[in-house]
Amino acid sequence: MNSEAAPAMNRPSPIDADEAALIRAAQQGDQQAFERLVHAYDRGVLQIAMNLLRSPEDAYDVYQEAFLRVFKNIRLFRLDSSFSTWLYRIVTNLCLDQMRKRKTRREESSVIQTEDGPRDRLDSVVEGRELGDPQRSLMSRQLRSRIEKVLGDLTDKERLVFELRHYQGMRLRAIGETLGTSEEAAKMCLFRATQKMRVALGDFV
Amino acid sequence: MNCESVKKNAALFLYGELTIEEEQSFQDHVEACADCRRNFETEKRVQAALNRNEVDVDPALLVRSRRDLALRLEKAGTRRAGFGEWLRRLSDLRIAALARPAAALALVALGFFGARLTTSKPAQPLEVAGATEPAVMRVRYLEPGPSGRVHLVVDETRQRELSGTVNDDQIRRLLLAAARESSDAGLRAESMDVLKAEPTAGELRPVLLYALQHDSNPGVRLKALDALKPYGGEADVREALTRVLLADDNPGVRAQAIDLLVEHKGGMTAGVLQQVVQKENNSYVRLRCQRALEDMNASVGTF
Numbered sequence: 001m002n003s004e005a006a007p008a009m010n011r012p013s014p015i016d017a018d019e020a021a022l023i024r025a026a027q028q029g030d031q032q033a034f035e036r037l038v039h040a041y042d043r044g045v046l047q048i049a050m051n052l053l054r055s056p057e058d059a060y061d062v063y064q065e066a067f068l069r070v071f072k073n074i075r076l077f078r079l080d081s082s083f084s085t086w087l088y089r090i091v092t093n094l095c096l097d098q099m100r101k102r103k104t105r106r107e108e109s110s111v112i113q114t115e116d117g118p119r120d121r122l123d124s125v126v127e128g129r130e131l132g133d134p135q136r137s138l139m140s141r142q143l144r145s146r147i148e149k150v151l152g153d154l155t156d157k158e159r160l161v162f163e164l165r166h167y168q169g170m171r172l173r174a175i176g177e178t179l180g181t182s183e184e185a186a187k188m189c190l191f192r193a194t195q196k197m198r199v200a201l202g203d204f205v
Numbered sequence: 206m207n208c209e210s211v212k213k214n215a216a217l218f219l220y221g222e223l224t225i226e227e228e229q230s231f232q233d234h235v236e237a238c239a240d241c242r243r244n245f246e247t248e249k250r251v252q253a254a255l256n257r258n259e260v261d262v263d264p265a266l267l268v269r270s271r272r273d274l275a276l277r278l279e280k281a282g283t284r285r286a287g288f289g290e291w292l293r294r295l296s297d298l299r300i301a302a303l304a305r306p307a308a309a310l311a312l313v314a315l316g317f318f319g320a321r322l323t324t325s326k327p328a329q330p331l332e333v334a335g336a337t338e339p340a341v342m343r344v345r346y347l348e349p350g351p352s353g354r355v356h357l358v359v360d361e362t363r364q365r366e367l368s369g370t371v372n373d374d375q376i377r378r379l380l381l382a383a384a385r386e387s388s389d390a391g392l393r394a395e396s397m398d399v400l401k402a403e404p405t406a407g408e409l410r411p412v413l414l415y416a417l418q419h420d421s422n423p424g425v426r427l428k429a430l431d432a433l434k435p436y437g438g439e440a441d442v443r444e445a446l447t448r449v450l451l452a453d454d455n456p457g458v459r460a461q462a463i464d465l466l467v468e469h470k471g472g473m474t475a476g477v478l479q480q481v482v483q484k485e486n487n488s489y490v491r492l493r494c495q496r497a498l499e500d501m502n503a504s505v506g507t508f
Contacts, residue, residue, distance in 0.1 A: 039389045063270045194216035205250035
C-alpha cells in the first residue's frame with residue numbers, strides 16, 4: 001500500500017557538502033558556482049511560478065527577480081540554514097505578491113499565455129490516447145476544467161501549500177519553514193485544499 | 206482510526222505525511238472497512254487526476270530565463286568584482302612599507318586603466334552573432350601593458366545547433382555525454398528521457414547505472430532508476446539497486462529501488478530487504494520494506 005505516495009523530490013534538505021562548497025564559492029564572488037546553484041534549482045522555480053501564475057512572462061519575471069535577490073544577498077546567507085528553503089521563500093513571496101496584485105486567483109481561466117500566444121491548457125494537455133476518442137477527450141476536458149475551477153477557489157496559502165507539496169514534493173515541515181508558518185498550519189492548509197479537490201472531483205474521477 | 210479520521214487523513218497518507226503509527230492504523234482500518242476502501246480508491250484517483258494537470262515548463266522558457274539571468278549576473282558581477290579584482294592584484298604585489306608612495310601611484314595608474322577598461326563597453330560577456338563566432342567570451346585574466354595596451358586571457362564558448370534523431374551517431378554520442386557529464390541536472394535527466402525512448406540500451410545502460418549510483422541530484426537518480434525499469438531483472442541492475450537501497454541518502458530513491466527490486470524478485474531480495482529494515486531510519490521506507498517482505502511471506506527480521 002501507499003505506493004502512490006509521491007517521492008520527496010526537490011524538498012528542502014540540510015545543505016550537503018557539494019552545495020555548501022558552491023554557496024561558499026558564490027559568496028566569494030565565483031559566478032560559475034552561483035550559476036551551478038541556479039541550475040540546480042531553477043527548473044523547480046519556473047515550475048512553481050508557472051503553476052501559480054499561469055503566465056510564462058510572469059514566471060520569467062519571478063525567475064529573474066528571485067535569483068537576482070539571491071545573488072545580491074548570498075553573502076548574508078548562513079550555511080546552517082537551508083538554501084532551498086530560503087530560495088523558495090523568495091519565490092513564493094514573489095508569486096504571492098503577483099497573485100495579489102493581479103488577483104489571478106479570481107480571474108483564472110484555462111487559457112494561459114505561452115511563448116506562441118494564448119493557448120487553452122485544456123487543449124494542450126489532452127493525452128495522446130484520448131485524441132482518437134471524442135468521448136474520453138470531452139471527459140478529460142471537463143475534469144481539467146473542474147480542477148482549474150477548484151484551484152482557483154483555493155485561498156492563496158492553500159494554493160501555495162498544495163503546489164509545494166503535490167507538484168514540488170516538499171515535506172510539510174519544509175513548506176512551513178518556507179512560508180514562515182508551522183508544520184501543523186501547513187498540514188491544515190493541505191488538508192483543506194485536498195478536501196476541496198475531493199468534493200469537486202470525487203464524483204468525476 | 207475510525208471512518209471519519211480515515212476520510213480526513215487519506216490524502217495525507219498518500220503524501221506520506223502521517224506518522225508510522227498513524228499509517229499502520231490507517232491501513233488496518235482500510236483493510237477492514239469496505240466503505241473506506243472505496244473512498245480511499247477515489248482519493249487515489251483524485252490525486253492521479255491532479256498529477257496529470259501539472260503545467261510543463263517550456264524548455265525554451267528555461268533557456269531564455271537562464272541566458273538572460275547569466276547576462277544580468279555578468280553585469281552585476283562585473284560591477285561588484287571590478288574593484289575587488291584590483292585590490293587582489295595589489296595585495297599580490299606584496300607592497301613593502303618603503304614602497305608605499307610608489308604603490309599609491311600605481312593605484313592611481315591602475316584606477317586610470319581600470320576606468321578606461323570599464324567605462325566604455327562592458328568587457329564580458331561579448332555576445333557574437335554567427336555560428337562560427339564564439340557565442341560567449343568571458344575574460345578570465347587581464348594585464349595592463351605599456352602604451353594603453355592590455356593583455357587578455359579569454360574563455361570562449363561556441364554554440365552550434367544540431368538536430369536529428371537518437372539514431373544519429375553524433376546526436377546519440379552528445380546525448381550520452383550530456384546524460385553522463387552535464388553540470389546541469391535538468392539536462393542530464395532530459396537526455397536520459399530522450400535516450401530511453403530508443404533502443405540504445407547497450408550504450409545507455411552503463412550511463413544509467415552510473416547515474417543511479419553516483420549522480421549528486423536525487424531527481425536524476427530517480428530518472429535513471431525509471432529508465433532502468435525494463436532491465437530490472439538483469440544482474441547488474443539488481444546489484445546496483447541493492448547498493449542504492451543500502452547507501453542512497455534519499456528516501457524517495459530508496460523507496461523506488463524497493464519497488465523495482467520486488468517487481469523482479471530474486472533469491473537475495475528478501476535478505477536485502479531484511480537488512481534494510483534493520484538499518485533504515487526513514488519510517489516510510491521501512492514500512493515499504495516490511496510490506497514487501499509480508500507480500501513475499503518472508504519474516505521481517507533476520508534470525
